[in-house]
Amino acid sequence: MNKFYTITELTREFGVSTRTLRFYEDEGLIHPERRGRTRLFRMSDRRLIQEILRGRRIGFTIAEIREIIQVYKDPPGEAGQLRLLMKRVEEKREELNQKRRDIDETLDELNNVEEACLTRLAEIGVGT
Amino acid sequence: MNKFYTITELTREFGVSTRTLRFYEDEGLIHPERRGRTRLFRMSDRRLIQEILRGRRIGFTIAEIREIIQVYKDPPGEAGQLRLLMKRVEEKREELNQKRRDIDETLDELNNVEEACLTRLAEIGVGT
DNA sequence: GGGTGATTTGACTTTTACGTCAAGGTCAAT
DNA sequence: ATTGACCTTGACGTAAAAGTCAAATCACCC
Numbered sequence: 001m002n003k004f005y006t007i008t009e010l011t012r013e014f015g016v017s018t019r020t021l022r023f024y025e026d027e028g029l030i031h032p033e034r035r036g037r038t039r040l041f042r043m044s045d046r047r048l049i050q051e052i053l054r055g056r057r058i059g060f061t062i063a064e065i066r067e068i069i070q071v072y073k074d075p076p077g078e079a080g081q082l083r084l085l086m087k088r089v090e091e092k093r094e095e096l097n098q099k100r101r102d103i104d105e106t107l108d109e110l111n112n113v114e115e116a117c118l119t120r121l122a123e124i125g126v127g128t
Numbered sequence: 129m130n131k132f133y134t135i136t137e138l139t140r141e142f143g144v145s146t147r148t149l150r151f152y153e154d155e156g157l158i159h160p161e162r163r164g165r166t167r168l169f170r171m172s173d174r175r176l177i178q179e180i181l182r183g184r185r186i187g188f189t190i191a192e193i194r195e196i197i198q199v200y201k202d203p204p205g206e207a208g209q210l211r212l213l214m215k216r217v218e219e220k221r222e223e224l225n226q227k228r229r230d231i232d233e234t235l236d237e238l239n240n241v242e243e244a245c246l247t248r249l250a251e252i253g254v255g256t
Numbered sequence: 257g258g259g260t261g262a263t264t265t266g267a268c269t270t271t272t273a274c275g276t277c278a279a280g281g282t283c284a285a286t
Numbered sequence: 287a288t289t290g291a292c293c294t295t296g297a298c299g300t301a302a303a304a305g306t307c308a309a310a311t312c313a314c315c316c
Contacts, residue, residue, distance in 0.1 A: 008262075018263080019304060027303095036312070037264055058230045059187045061302070071241060079253050082245045089238050089245070096231050096238075102186045103224050103231075110217050110224075113199060117210045117217070125207050136292070146293080151274060165281075165294055189272075263312070270305070281294070286287100 004033075005041040014053060024052060027062050029069060058099065132161075133169040142181060152180060155190050157197060186227065 007018050024030050025039070030048050032039040041049075048069070055065040076082055135146050152158050153167070158176055160167040169177075176197070183193040204210055 006262085007264095017305075019306085022264085023304065038312075039263085054230045054233065056303095057187075058227055058234060063302095068237075075244060075248065077248070077252075079249060082249050082252075086242055086245045089242050093235060093238050096235055099186055100228060100231055102182045103228055105182065106186060107221060107224055109196075110221050114214055114217050116203060117214045120203070120205075121207060121210050124205075124210075134292080145275075147274065147276085150294090155273095167293085184273095191272095257316105259316095260314090261312100262314105264310080265308100267308090268306080270303100272302090274300090276297100276299070278297085279295090282292085284289105284291090286289080 003043075005046060007032075007039050007041070010041055010046065010049060014049060016053070021049070024049070024062075027066065029062070029066055058096070131171070133174060135160075135167050135169065138169055138174065138177060142177060144181070149177070152177070152190075155194065157190070157194055186224070 007021055010016075010021060011018050021030070021039075025032065029052055030041075030045050032041045032045050034040065051069075052065055055068065060068075071085065076085060135149055138144075138149060139146050149158070149167075153160065157180055158169075158173050160169045160173050162168065179197075180193055183196065188196075199213065204213060
């Protein structure tokens, strides 16, 4: 079937604006086909957008996302480049692990807040 | 002992600029004491800064961080407010859980990239 | 074949979270 | 008293990631 998606289909699905998707194209993150001037998104574009948005949610910049995409599209062939890439991967891993710790701590805090709310509610509206 | 910290002590400890800490004060996130015009940070300020930076790392905006701080400083007393707060807590929890999933998926991807690098390296520089 | 609604490009604007001067105050040590 | 380190306010600048708006074009349907 090889269905094509229009830009607004994808904006609705992912909750982003058309401006955002065009911006990602301008930035070289996606390359939808064209029929005339209108963009036609394939499955692969759709998946790529999902990855981009995932990166965005965890705070990657466009440049970082582009870099990751590049690696997938065109992995380096030279040993030095490979080592460099591995170092960067290691750094990213550290960063993400830190972020996970931060998230876990914050989730704990949220639990505390919630419990405090519940006790408070129990005190106030004794018969809720 | 009740030690005071100077602004640069804290900037060095946390790896942020003085501008950043003054910005946080302008935004009402911290309220260091003053001796004359110079800021004196107490332990409580230090801890608060840690929390702020943790929030920052996981992508909270200044406004969100301020809101969280507010809740700690001055928890709402009215039932409706409490319920509202709990709803927002629940939303934040969802958001953070999503972020955790995103991070885990990205960590998996990083592992793939690393493995690909290793195989590639083994192929190329057979005797590294 | 004209209207309607979706798309496109391009330019300009906005928001967030600081960075970067400029211009000077404070204080301890020399 | 001067130097040097550190601190202050205030104004202006900037980069990233879109938002907004205008004008033009396109596809489609009756």
